[in-house]
Each structure stands twice: as C-alpha cells, then as structure tokens.
Amino acid sequence: MDHGVTAATWLTLATMILAAKLGGEGALRLGQPAVLGELLAGVVLGSLPFAAVDAFNHEAQGTAIAFAAELGVMLLLFQVGLESSVRQMVNVAPRAGVVALLGVVAPTILGYGTSRALLPAAPSSLHLFVGATLCATSVGVTASVLKDAGVLGASEANIILGAAVIDDVLGLIMLAVVSAIAVSGAPDVAMIARISGVAVAFVVGSLAVGLWVMRGVSHVAARLRAPHVLGAVSIAFCLVLAGVSDQSGLAAIVGAYVAGLLLDDVRLKPFGSGGLKQVEEFAAPIVAVFAPVFFVRTGMNVKLTGFNGSTILLTLALVVAAFVGKLACGLGVRGAKVDRLTVGFGMVPRGEVGLIFADAGQKLVIGGEPLFPPGVYASLVAAVFVTTVVAPPALAARLGRLK
Amino acid sequence: MDHGVTAATWLTLATMILAAKLGGEGALRLGQPAVLGELLAGVVLGSLPFAAVDAFNHEAQGTAIAFAAELGVMLLLFQVGLESSVRQMVNVAPRAGVVALLGVVAPTILGYGTSRALLPAAPSSLHLFVGATLCATSVGVTASVLKDAGVLGASEANIILGAAVIDDVLGLIMLAVVSAIAVSGAPDVAMIARISGVAVAFVVGSLAVGLWVMRGVSHVAARLRAPHVLGAVSIAFCLVLAGVSDQSGLAAIVGAYVAGLLLDDVRLKPFGSGGLKQVEEFAAPIVAVFAPVFFVRTGMNVKLTGFNGSTILLTLALVVAAFVGKLACGLGVRGAKVDRLTVGFGMVPRGEVGLIFADAGQKLVIGGEPLFPPGVYASLVAAVFVTTVVAPPALAARLGRLK
Numbered sequence: 001m002d003h004g005v006t007a008a009t010w011l012t013l014a015t016m017i018l019a020a021k022l023g024g025e026g027a028l029r030l031g032q033p034a035v036l037g038e039l040l041a042g043v044v045l046g047s048l049p050f051a052a053v054d055a056f057n058h059e060a061q062g063t064a065i066a067f068a069a070e071l072g073v074m075l076l077l078f079q080v081g082l083e084s085s086v087r088q089m090v091n092v093a094p095r096a097g098v099v100a101l102l103g104v105v106a107p108t109i110l111g112y113g114t115s116r117a118l119l120p121a122a123p124s125s126l127h128l129f130v131g132a133t134l135c136a137t138s139v140g141v142t143a144s145v146l147k148d149a150g151v152l153g154a155s156e157a158n159i160i161l162g163a164a165v166i167d168d169v170l171g172l173i174m175l176a177v178v179s180a181i182a183v184s185g186a187p188d189v190a191m192i193a194r195i196s197g198v199a200v201a202f203v204v205g206s207l208a209v210g211l212w213v214m215r216g217v218s219h220v221a222a223r224l225r226a227p228h229v230l231g232a233v234s235i236a237f238c239l240v241l242a243g244v245s246d247q248s249g250l251a252a253i254v255g256a257y258v259a260g261l262l263l264d265d266v267r268l269k270p271f272g273s274g275g276l277k278q279v280e281e282f283a284a285p286i287v288a289v290f291a292p293v294f295f296v297r298t299g300m301n302v303k304l305t306g307f308n309g310s311t312i313l314l315t316l317a318l319v320v321a322a323f324v325g326k327l328a329c330g331l332g333v334r335g336a337k338v339d340r341l342t343v344g345f346g347m348v349p350r351g352e353v354g355l356i357f358a359d360a361g362q363k364l365v366i367g368g369e370p371l372f373p374p375g376v377y378a379s380l381v382a383a384v385f386v387t388t389v390v391a392p393p394a395l396a397a398r399l400g401r402l403k
Numbered sequence: 404m405d406h407g408v409t410a411a412t413w414l415t416l417a418t419m420i421l422a423a424k425l426g427g428e429g430a431l432r433l434g435q436p437a438v439l440g441e442l443l444a445g446v447v448l449g450s451l452p453f454a455a456v457d458a459f460n461h462e463a464q465g466t467a468i469a470f471a472a473e474l475g476v477m478l479l480l481f482q483v484g485l486e487s488s489v490r491q492m493v494n495v496a497p498r499a500g501v502v503a504l505l506g507v508v509a510p511t512i513l514g515y516g517t518s519r520a521l522l523p524a525a526p527s528s529l530h531l532f533v534g535a536t537l538c539a540t541s542v543g544v545t546a547s548v549l550k551d552a553g554v555l556g557a558s559e560a561n562i563i564l565g566a567a568v569i570d571d572v573l574g575l576i577m578l579a580v581v582s583a584i585a586v587s588g589a590p591d592v593a594m595i596a597r598i599s600g601v602a603v604a605f606v607v608g609s610l611a612v613g614l615w616v617m618r619g620v621s622h623v624a625a626r627l628r629a630p631h632v633l634g635a636v637s638i639a640f641c642l643v644l645a646g647v648s649d650q651s652g653l654a655a656i657v658g659a660y661v662a663g664l665l666l667d668d669v670r671l672k673p674f675g676s677g678g679l680k681q682v683e684e685f686a687a688p689i690v691a692v693f694a695p696v697f698f699v700r701t702g703m704n705v706k707l708t709g710f711n712g713s714t715i716l717l718t719l720a721l722v723v724a725a726f727v728g729k730l731a732c733g734l735g736v737r738g739a740k741v742d743r744l745t746v747g748f749g750m751v752p753r754g755e756v757g758l759i760f761a762d763a764g765q766k767l768v769i770g771g772e773p774l775f776p777p778g779v780y781a782s783l784v785a786a787v788f789v790t791t792v793v794a795p796p797a798l799a800a801r802l803g804r805l806k
Contacts, residue, residue, distance in 0.1 A: 005470045010477075010646035010655060014639040021636065024629045034629060067408045067467035074413075148630075226427045226437055227551075228691035233424065235692055236417040243413035252413060285685045286692065288631035289638055 005064050012059040013068060013293065019045055020292030033392040035144040038292050040389065042299020060300055069297040072290025073140045074256040078238045079283050080143045080161065081260015082276065083152035086207060089162050089261055092155065095333055096162030102332040103163060103347050104170045107134035107325030114321045118314050119373065125182035126371055129361040132178045133380055134322045136171055138351020138388060139164035140253065140294065145392045146346070149399045155338050160346035161257065163329075167347075168254050169199045175357060182364050182371055195249055202248035203258065206241055210262040222270030230271055231282030234263060251353070298352045302385045304378070311375040318383035323348060326387075342398050348391035354384035408467050415462040416471060416696065422448055423695030436795040438547040441695050443792065445702020463703055472700040475693025476543045477659040481641045482686050483546045483564065484663015485679065486555035489610060492565050492664055495558065498736055499565030505735040506566060506750050507573045510537035510728030517724045521717050522776065528585035529774055532764040535581045536783055537725045539574055541754025541791060542567035543656065543697065548795045549749070552802045558741050563749035564660065566732075570750075571657050572602045578760060585767050585774055598652055605651035606661065609644055613665040625673030633674055634685030637666060654756070701755045705788045707781070714778040714785075721786035726751060729790075745801050751794035757787035 023041025024034035046057060059065060089096075111131030119126065139161065146157045176195050180188045214237065221233045238259040245255025268275030307315075330344025358380040364371040426444025427437035449460060462468060492499075514534030522529065542564065549560045579598050583591045617640065624636045641662040648658025671678030710718075733747025761783040767774040 007646045007649035010642045014642035017639040021629050025627045063466040064470035224428045225431050236420040239413045239417035243410045246410035282688045285688050
C-alpha cells in the first residue's frame with residue numbers, strides 16, 4: 001500500500017480536495033449536507049475507469065493519503081468535542097447508553113434474521129457477521145451534518161455522539177465475538193473480557209487522567225512564547241489520546257473526541273477567556289482541508305459491482321433492516337424534549353466502520369471455504385453505502401423541521 | 404519505509420510537535436530563531452538510544468510522517484510566497500540570478516579544492532560530488548527565520564528566495580552532471596539538456612500559465628458557497644504546482660513557492676480586498692503544526708557518528724568552504740541598499756537538500772567500489788549540519804542589527 005511521498009501524492013490530494021469542494025457545492029445547492037456531495041464525489045472518482053484515474057485510485061489507497069484522511073476525520077471529531085464538555089456528556093451518558101445498546105441489539109437481530117431468511121443454506125456465523133456489520137455507526141458523517149447545521153451542544157447531538165462512542169466499544173466487542181464464533185464455533189470469553197476491559201479503561205481512564213493532566217499542561221503551555229503554541233499543543237494532545245485509543249483497540253477518532261471534550265474553559269483558563277475559541281479557530285482550516293479527503297476516500301472505497309437479482313433483493317432487505325434497527329434505538333431515548341427521530345437518523349450511517357466490518361468478514365476462511373457466499377459482500381457494501389448517503393439528507397431535513 | 408497508519412503514527416507525530424515547540428521555546432528564550440531549537444530537538448530525538456525511541460525513529464522514517472513533514476515545509480514556502488508577488492520577483496531576478504550562480508560556482512570550487520587537498524588519493528569525481536553537495540541551499544530554514552523576523556518582502560528576502568529557486572534548478576543539473584561524470588567519466592549532455600529544459604520550462608511555464616489559470620479559478624471559486632472554499636482551493640492550487648514541480652525533477656517546495664507568488668490581490672480580486680489575508684490566515688495553523696515536523700525530522704536524519712582525527716579535520720575544512728562559498732555569493736549582489744552579508748547568511752544552510760546530495764553520493768558504486776571513502780559521508784553530513792544550525796542565529800543577528 002506504500003508508494004512513498006511522490007508527485008502523485010500531491011496531485012491526488014489536490015484532486016480529492018477539489019472534488020470534495022465541487023461535490024459539497026453541488027449538495028449545498030440542492031439543499032443537502034456537504035458531506036453527501038463529498039461521499040458521492042468519492043464514488044464517482046473511484047468508479048472512473050480511465051487508466052490515468054487508476055493510478056490515482058492506487059495512490060489514494062497509499063499510506064500518505066490514508067494519513068491525511070484519518071487525520072481529517074480525527075480533527076473533525078476533536079472539533080466536535082470542543083463544542084461540548086465532559087459535564088454535558090456525563091449528563092447524557094445514561095440516555096446515550098440505552099441508545100447505544102439498542103443500536104447494537106436491534107440491527108444485529110434484524111440483520112441476523114434478514115440474512116437467515118434470504119440465505120437459508122448459509123451457516124449461522126455468517127448471519128451473525130451480517131448482523132454485526134449493521135450495528136456499526138460512522139460518527140464522522142453525522143458529526144459533519146450536525147456541525148454544519150449548527151446544532152452541536154443540543155441534547156440530540158450529545159446523545160448521538162455519546163452513543164457513538166459507546167457504540168465503538170460495543171462494536172469492537174461484537175466484532176471479536178462474531179469472529180471468534182465464526183472461527184472456533186464459540187466466543188472466547190477471556191479475550192472478550194480483555195478487549196472490553198481495555199476499551200472501557202481507556203474511555204474512563206483518559207477522561208479521569210486527561211482532566212488532571214491537561215490542567216498542568218495548560219499552565220506550562222501558557223507560559224511559552226513560541227507562536228501558535230496553544231493550537232499546536234492542543235493538536236498534540238488530541239493526537240496522543242487518538243494514539244492511545246487506537247492502541248486500546250478503539251477507533252482513533254474516539255480518543256480525538258474525548259480530547260475535544262476535555263478541552264474546555266476550565267482546562268484552558270491559563271490562556272484567558274478566549275482560549276477555547278483560539279483552539280477552535282486553529283483546528284478549523286486543518287479540518288476544512290483534510291476531513292473532506294476522508295469522505296471522498298470513504299466514497300472511493302465503495303465498489304458497487306457484481307450485482308444480480310438475488311443480491312439486489314438481499315441489499316434492499318439489509319437496507320430496511322439497517323434503517324429500522326437504528327431508528328428503533330432512537331425510541332429508547334427518555335425525556336420529553338428530545339426528538340427521537342433525529343437521534344435515530346444520526347445513528348444510521350455505517351460509513352467506513354461498516355466497510356471495515358464487511359471487509360473483516362470477507363477475509364474469514366472457515367474450513368477452507370470463505371465465510372461469505374458470493375454476492376454477500378457486494379450486498380453488505382451496497383447497504384452500508386445506502387445508509388451512509390441517505391442518512392445525511394434525512395437528518396438534515398429533520399433538523400430543519402425542528403428549528 | 405511503510406508501516407501504514409497506526410497508533411505509533413499519531414504518537415510519533417504528537418511527540419515531534421511537542422519536541423519542536425519545546426526546542427523552539429528554548430531557542431527563543433536564548434534569543435535564537437525557533438527553527439534552530441526545532442532542528443536540535445530533532446537531533447536529540449534521533450540520537451536517543453533507548454529501545455522505545457528506536458521504534459519512534461523507525462516510525463518517523465515512514466511514509467505518513469514524511470508526508471506530514473513535506474506538506475509542512477511546502478506550505479511554509481507557500482506562505483512565504485504569499486508575502487511576495489511575481490512582480491517583486493521579476494524585479495530581483497537579475498540580482499538573484501547572479502547570487503544563485505555565484506552560490507553554485509564558489510562552493511563547488513572550494514569544496515572540490517578542499518576535498519582534493521585533504522583526500523589526494525581519491526578520484527576527482529569524489530571531489531566534484533563534495534563540491535556539488537556544498538552548493539545546495541535549504542530554503543526552508545532561511546524562510547522560517549525571515550518569516551519570524553518579519554522581513555519577508557524586503558529586498559534581501561526576495562533575493563535569497565529567488566536565488567534559492569534558481570539554485571534548485573542549478574543544483575538539480577549539478578547533481579545530474581556529477582553523477583554522470585562519476586558513473587561514466589563524462590557528463591551526458593543530452594540528459595542534462597533535458598533536465599534543464601524541463602526544470603526551466605516548469606518555472607517559466609507555471610508562472611505564465613498560473614497567472615492566467617488562477618484568475619479563472621478565482622472567479623469560479625468566489626461563487627461557491629461551501630465553507631472555507633477559498634482556503635481549500637488555494638491549498639489545492641499549491642499542491643498541484645508542487646506536484647508538477649516534483650514531476651519536473653525540481654523540489655516540490657519550488658512549486659509551492661511559485662503558487663504563493665501567483666496568489667496576490669489581483670488574482671484573488673473576486674474574493675474582495677481581504678482575499679489574500681484570508682488565505683494567509685487559513686494556511687497559518689497548518690504550517691504551525693506541520694512545518695516544525697519537517698525541521699525535527701531533518702534533525703533526526705543527521706546521524707553524527709564515526710568520527711576520528713582526520714574526519715574532524717575534513718569536516719572543519721568543509722564547514723569553512725561551505726561558509727566562505729555562500730558568503731561570497733552575497734558579494735555578487737548589486738545595489739547600494741542591499742545588505743550583502745544578510746543575503747550570504749541566508750544562502751548558507753544546506754539542510755535536507757545537502758543531506759539528499761550526500762546520500763546520493765554515498766550510494767554510488769564505481770567499478771565495484773563505493774565512490775565515498777570511509778568517513779567522507781560522516782564529514783559531509785556533519786558539515787551540512789553545522790551550516791544548517793549556525794546560519795539561523797547568524798542570519799537573525801544580522802537582521803537584528805539592520806533594524
């Protein structure tokens with residue numbers, strides 16, 4: 001996957017940024033969220049069959065562009081975290097926990113049932129894998145819509161973001177469980193306990209330690225004279241938590257989001273009352289350049305090929321299961337003032353997380369045979385794609401009605 | 404060189420950013436340019452012998468960090484280019500051309516002579532290579548000092564930057580000539596003509612075409628509604644010219660600098676009078692995060708090992724040749740108002756360009772024998788290092804005196 005850093009890297013990056021801005025522009029003009037246009041721009045770029053574009057697609061899979069894309073979505077979540085605080089997240093935690101739990105259970109059952117009904121000959125471990133893929137949540141897509149709509153900080157937004165973090169922990173456990181069942185027929189309880197322990201310890205530990213460490217860092221940093229020191233130190237803090245999160249088995253973006261939550265006016269007090277705003281303004285251009293690269297790249301990774309009658313039927317059934325499963329989890333929200341449908345739509349996109357799950361399943365070989373029968377992978381990817389591009393306009397429309 | 408994008412990538416990047424800020428802070432407190440501290444922070448990080456740091460050094464050599472570093476120095480040169488204009492560069496072009504030419508001829512002759520005097524047994528192609536290494540100029544280091552000193556736009560700054568661009572073209576030709584002589588005993592005239600033609604065509608062509616294209620791009624972009632569109636499009640424009648420049652055989656930073664020159668109030672007119680300022684503010688945080696990564700990484704690439712009496716003597720002689728050669732080129736500046744020593748000090752740092760030259764030479768094998776006798780590579784790297792860290796304080800002191 002590595003081609004080093006060459007002229008092709010710079011040209012590919014430029015093309016992805018321009019394509020994202022053009023796609024985003026098209027979506028905005030149609031009254032849709034920019035992220036929808038960015039994803040579709042990626043699908044178009046990824047599907048162009050010309051030879052020159054092949055080299056370009058090849059480069060986009062390389063380490064340099066992967067780095068740019070992941071840095072972009074990471075800083076997007078950091079930016080989103082800045083808009084909220086640890087206190088707000090603790091307040092919504094019980095409600096977010098219920099949403100996350102329902103958002104894992106409901107799609108898994110529906111996915112399992114759909115797969116079993118349409119692929120009766122396949123082993124039950126396949127059905128489990130299909131179910132697990134449907135319980136993924138791509139928080140980047142939703143975060144982008146919520147940010148552009150200016151509703152970060154609202155209860156719905158905090159519940160979705162909190163649920164997405166918990167969902168990442170649950171999804172990690174889920175993937176371990178279904179992989180173990182598929183390979184050995186039974187879940188490995190010790191491994192699952194370890195994975196869960198490390199993941200939960202990261203989230204709780206980084207919140208506790210981070211609150212304490214960042215106060216000290218802040219006091220030291222405020223005395224430095226180097227230009228842009230607050231911004232650079234904040235980004236480094238985000239990268240450290242992202243790295244530790246990644247190392248714990250969680251997504252790097254979970255750490256970045258937690259870092260954003262931890263940075264608030266209390267922690268940044270040594271920098272005066274404008275500290276938080278300064279960090280936000282510092283992160284904004286980096287996010288504006290790199291986050292669209294992530295969405296374009298996600299779109300490029302969707303290869304919609306190899307369809308026939310039965311796979312189209314499976315795809316449609318999976319799409320219905322995917323939507324119903326996540327909309328159902330919105331119903332789990334308690335409290336009169338919260339719009340349940342907003343929360344549900346916010347949990348719908350599977351994005352890159354769904355693609356990673358589907359990819360993990362496709363690679364499993366059980367007793368010399370691939371776990372996935374032909375066509376199932378294509379259907380899963382297509383279903384993931386539909387949830388990812390339909391959710392942003394649905395969420396934006398719902399948010400527009402609430403205003 | 405590839406390790407993909409992992410937890411280690413984020414932690415390494417965070418460490419490099421923090422080390423750069425601490426090193427920069429130390430330098431600033433001692434009244435020195437920040438870039439000196441960043442380079443030294445890199446040398447310290449690169450020399451720490453612990454096992455954990457080994458993994459870290461390994462990651463820093465990977466594609467992801469290379470990308471971050473090169474993007475950083477590229478956007479630094481873009482930012483520096485924004486402070487100047489094509490018209491200003493055309494005005495200083497004749498003077499910059501003389502400086503660049505003297506800055507190639509003088510160090511080559513001095514390097515050749517030094518090498519010949521101290522290594523009488525070595526072939527003359529080695530002496531040529533040593534001379535060629537000394538004619539490199541690392542414009543990133545100088546640009547950083549000039550920017551922090553707030554003198555971009557002054558005649559001295561424009562002459563140095565213009566000369567550095569011309570120097571890159573001449574250095575490229577020089578490297579091709581001495582490599583061809585070392586390998587086949589004679590320069591390959593057709594190849595040299597081709598290299599020179601492509602390089603010169605890039606600089607002249609991109610200036611001509613860029614002036615015309617950017618006006619159109621600007622008119623279209625000004626009508627887009629997507630947020631941060633001007634910033635993102637400008638960065639993409641910089642990346643395109645950097646990619647084309649890289650493809651032409653020149654350094655990517657030359658293209659980035661030309662892109663910065665091309666963006667001025669005339670070209671950005673559709674965005675209103677604040678367009679240029681908007682681009683500057685957009686690029687600043689990206690440069691603040693990534694450019695220090697470049698300087699730390701340059702410092703890490705300097706491995707100061709394997710010295711004895713004779714290599715120390717050779718190093719000292721090369722350092723003297725390197726300084727005298729570039730200070731001499733400052734004398735070539737005509738015009739009463741220009742400080743010749745400032746221009747000379749600005750051309751002194753060899754930085755990563757010198758390291759690339761030394762590396763290319765070290766890899767050459769002539770008739771089964773390496774071209775470089777033992778110790779010569781270490782001496783060249785040490786001499787490059789000394790020019791790179793001594794020049795910033797010298798330049799800053801000289802600029803301080805002029806104010």
